[in-house]
Amino acid sequence: MMRRLPDVRRGPFILESNLSRIVDEMFRDVDTVGFDIAPSFGRTDVYEKDKNLVFETELPGVKKEDVAIRIEDEQLIISGETKRSEEIDREQYFRIGRQYGRFQRSFPLPAELVEKGRVQAKFEDGILRVTAPLKESIKEKEKAVEVPVG
Secondary structure (H helix, E strand, O other), X not given: OOOOOOHHHHHHHHHHHHHHHHHHHHHOOXXXXXXXXXXXXXXXXXXXXXXXXXXXXEOOOOXXXXXXXXXXXXXXXXXXXXXXXXXXXXXXXXXXXXXXEEEEEEEEOOOOOEOHHHOEEEEEOOEEEXXXXXXXXXXXXXXXXXOOOO
């Protein structure tokens, strides 16, 4: 049977774990690969399917005409703006939980593998799907390297 510390001695550890959880929550959406102006907006899945690199980004409440996509310096850049309804004054809100304003997400593109001139985008039901055709599969190109243990 495992013994527990008395509550008096556990207090700092409980506080530390709560603080750690809060910090983790604050930075959970920070994308270490790309630069994000609004990291919690535009959550994105990136995967390879049928020799295409696919980026699926959630853009709830964003209109198609408010989204811009460009390829610059070996980066796919998705930017735009989500706007608040002008019909409701700020004073009428009890709580504003949705995010409004400009956003930008960027993702590295393997320049030697992507056919930039054939990149396509489709926006449907709040999901932006950008498809970048690949010259060759990224998954097939990956090779495991065995490291001997000395």
